[in-house]
Amino acid sequence: MTTTLRPQGPERNGTDGARGRSYAVCVNGRPVGRVDLTAGDRFGPGVGHIDGLVVDQRDRGRGRGTAAVLAGEEVLRSWGCRMVQVGVPGDAPEALRMALALGYTEHSRHMEKPLTGGPVTLPAGSTVRPLAAQEYGPWLERGEEEFVEALMEYGLDHEEAQSRADAGVAGLLPDGAPAPGTALLALEHEGRTVARLWLRTSEPAWVLQVEVEPGDRGRGHGRGMMLAAEREARAAGADVLGLNVFVSNTTAVRLYESLGYRPVRRHFTKALG
Numbered sequence: 001m002t003t004t005l006r007p008q009g010p011e012r013n014g015t016d017g018a019r020g021r022s023y024a025v026c027v028n029g030r031p032v033g034r035v036d037l038t039a040g041d042r043f044g045p046g047v048g049h050i051d052g053l054v055v056d057q058r059d060r061g062r063g064r065g066t067a068a069v070l071a072g073e074e075v076l077r078s079w080g081c082r083m084v085q086v087g088v089p090g091d092a093p094e095a096l097r098m099a100l101a102l103g104y105t106e107h108s109r110h111m112e113k114p115l116t117g118g119p120v121t122l123p124a125g126s127t128v129r130p131l132a133a134q135e136y137g138p139w140l141e142r143g144e145e146e147f148v149e150a151l152m153e154y155g156l157d158h159e160e161a162q163s164r165a166d167a168g169v170a171g172l173l174p175d176g177a178p179a180p181g182t183a184l185l186a187l188e189h190e191g192r193t194v195a196r197l198w199l200r201t202s203e204p205a206w207v208l209q210v211e212v213e214p215g216d217r218g219r220g221h222g223r224g225m226m227l228a229a230e231r232e233a234r235a236a237g238a239d240v241l242g243l244n245v246f247v248s249n250t251t252a253v254r255l256y257e258s259l260g261y262r263p264v265r266r267h268f269t270k271a272l273g
Contacts, residue, residue: 002027002028003025003026003027003063003064003067003068003071004026004029004071005023005024005025005026005035005068005071005072005075006023006024006026006031007021007022007023008021008022008023008024008034009021009022014040014041016040016044016045017039017040017044017045018038018039018040018041018045019038019039019040019045019079020036020037020038020039020040021036021037022034022035022036022037023035023036023037023072023075025053025055025064025068027059027064032055032056032059032064033053033054033055033056033059033064033065033068034052034053034054035050035051035052035053035054035068035072036050036051036052037049037050037051037072037075037076038051039076039079039080039081042151042164043085043151043156044151044156044160045079045080045081046080046081046082046083046156047081047082047083047084047085048076048079048081048083048084048085048272049084049085049086049087050069050072050073050076050084050085050086051086051087053065053068053069053072053095055068065095065098066098066101066102069086069098069102070102072084073270073272076272077272081272082271082272083269083270083271083272084269084270084272085107085267085268085269086099086104086267086268086270087265087266087267087268088265088266088267088268089264089265089266090109090262090263090264090265090266096266099268102270103270104268104269104270105268105269105270106247106266106267106268107246107247107267107268107269108244108245108246108247108266108267109244109245109247109253109263109265109266109267110242110243110244110263110264110265110266110267111242111243111244111245111256111261111262111263111264112240112241112242112243112261112262112264113230113240113241113242113256113259113260113261113262114239114240114260115205115230115233115234115238115239115240115241116239119231120227120228120230120231120234121227122224122227122228122231123189123220123223123224123227125189125190126187126188126189126221126224127187127188128185128186128187128188128228128231128232129185129186129188130183130184130185130186131184131185131186131196133176133177135186135193135196136173136176136184140169140173140198140209142211143198143209143211144165144166144169147161147165147168148161148162148165149161150246151164151165180202181200181201181202181236182198182199182200182201182202182208183197183198183199183201183232184196184197184198184199185197185199185225185228185229185232187221187224187225187228189216189221189224192216193213194212194213194216194219194221195210195211195212195213195216195221195222195224195225196209196210196211196225197209197210197225197228197229198210199229199232199233201232201233201235201236201238202236203237203238204238204240204242205233205236205238205240205241205242206241206242206243207226207229207241207242207243210222210225210226210229212225222252222255223255223258223259226255226256226259227259229241242264243256243261
């Protein structure tokens with residue numbers, strides 16, 4: 001039996017080369033599911049995405065999903081994509097196995113934690129304060145540099161990656177001050193600043209950036225900063241706090257897991273040779 005993708009509706013085109021289209025997954029012409037293909041957005045036109053793959057219940061376990069992904073890769077290759085990204089739900093072991101079998105490598109995880117239970121208590125000797133404006137510069141510059149490097153891994157040149165990073169910072173820090181629904185905080189321990197946090201408190205609450213001073217790592221201050229993030233988000237009315245972590249940062253992954261964060265979506269990439 002032959003599995004193919006049949007276009008559903010016109011192609012969607014956006015700015016800077018962004019494009020997308022929905023497809024029916026068909027076996028010998030019979031629709032058995034659907035999938036969305038996109039390219040562009042934050043990573044540029046060289047990175048494609050396979051999203052929303054669904055195979056009808058009666059056709060599962062027959063390789064339809066695998067064939068649909070491979071067909072989707074061919075479409076993205078014809079669009080000029082050099083890399084493809086897929087997102088796997090955290091509670092979908094079959095999809096996880098398929099992604100690994102097809103040569104995808106996990107890049108990062110979207111993790112979440114319900115903000116329930118009693119009051120959050122910081123470690124003894126630790127307090128939280130708003131980050132002063134004069135403290136923004138060097139810290140945010142380091143975070144932006146890391147984001148630029150991450151974008152370049154997806155194939156963007158330095159100029160385009162820097163432009164996209166600058167736009168993201170400008171939207172969250174207009175006129176040099178935190179945008180409404182965001183907070184910049186510092187964790188002090190026994191009178192010294194040991195960690196910093198950039199947090200979106202408006203729904204969906206999200207940890208944008210967190211950093212512990214190099215000389216203070218391994219002493220529980222990352223945990224203290226994350227507890228402060230939970231307390232701040234809860235005070236703003238959030239029920240869930242989310243974040244994205246690179247799987248290469250195993251120390252951070254272990255910390256978040258120990259705090260009760262669980263994967264909601266795993267992001268995988270694969271080069272299109």
